[in-house]
Amino acid sequence: MSTPTTFTLEVLRFDPTTDTEPYYQTYQVPYDEDWVVLDALTWVKDNLDSSLTFRWSCHMAVCGSCGMQVNGTPVLTCKAFLRDYVPATVKVEPLRNFPIERDLVVGLDGFIDRLEAIKPYIIRKDDKPIDEGAYVQLPKQLKRFKHHTLCINCLLCYSACPQMGLNPDFLGPAALALAHRYNLDSRDEGRRERQKVTGSAEGVWECTFVSACSEVCPKGVEPAGAIQEQKVQNSLDWFLDRLVPGRKAP
Ligand code: SF4
Numbered sequence: 583m584s585t586p587t588t589f590t591l592e593v594l595r596f597d598p599t600t601d602t603e604p605y606y607q608t609y610q611v612p613y614d615e616d617w618v619v620l621d622a623l624t625w626v627k628d629n630l631d632s633s634l635t636f637r638w639s640c641h642m643a644v645c646g647s648c649g650m651q652v653n654g655t656p657v658l659t660c661k662a663f664l665r666d667y668v669p670a671t672v673k674v675e676p677l678r679n680f681p682i683e684r685d686l687v688v689g690l691d692g693f694i695d696r697l698e699a700i701k702p703y704i705i706r707k708d709d710k711p712i713d714e715g716a717y718v719q720l721p722k723q724l725k726r727f728k729h730h731t732l733c734i735n736c737l738l739c740y741s742a743c744p745q746m747g748l749n750p751d752f753l754g755p756a757a758l759a760l761a762h763r764y765n766l767d768s769r770d771e772g773r774r775e776r777q778k779v780t781g782s783a784e785g786v787w788e789c790t791f792v793s794a795c796s797e798v799c800p801k802g803v804e805p806a807g808a809i810q811e812q813k814v815q816n817s818l819d820w821f822l823d824r825l826v827p828g829r830k831a832p
């Protein structure tokens with residue numbers, strides 16, 4: 583098959599100041615097999631339509647800001663090569679399960695609230711004085727949770743999660759994986775504090791273990807696994823608290 587010189591890019595557009603409903607717009611874009619979808623969007627913005635709005639920053643799968651739906655799947659558009667889609671039409675939409683702010687940009691306020699809710703920092707019951715030195719952590723202790731630290735907040739997991747579509751109040755994969763990351767940290771004593779949120783009606787029990795979040799995650803954070811492990815830990819704490827009155831646990 584000969585290499586195409588152009589391809590069709592179909593983009594969802596929505597300007598809340600002028601539109602009542604989102605609509606699709608198509609563009610003919612030069613095809614370069616080394617381009618990613620983000621390059622095609624940038625070409626449109628530079629050459630055809632400067633009003634096209636989307637987020638990006640690093641162009642190297644680090645900042646997490648360029649997540650969009652491409653042909654129905656949430657991806658980092660700076661990592662999604664055109665050669666994996668063309669000659670088919672490449673359809674780009676904003677991430678599912680978020681409000682559209684404009685075109686391909688979605689609102690992040692709800693996600694930021696979720697991050698704050700799970701207390702994503704080390705909690706100590708008694709802080710030791712600074713002059714007593716740092717809290718030491720061994721490599722094997724770090725290994726327990728290191729993969730959960732790699733999140734870039736790209737939100738692909740929220741877009742892929744069917745439960746987010748059913749219950750918009752669900753805390754969701756990345757926030758719950760981050761809670762688990764701190765619960766597993768050998769320096770932390772805040773698990774009970776976080777369980778008030780992770781064990782609530784919007785917490786881990788809302789997850790039905792479809793695992794779509796882990797499948798789309800570009801960083802191997804394994805949010806689905808983190809959520810199931812918390813179900814086990816929360817249940818264990820519940821039982822042990824009743825078996826051992828006065829039990830001390832982080
Ligand atoms: S868990 Fe993975 S998919 Fe979800 S926000 Fe973090 S990096 Fe992105």
Ligand code: FES
Pocket residue numbers: 638639640641642643644645646647648649658659660661
């Ligand atoms: S532009 Fe930074 S992750 Fe894609």
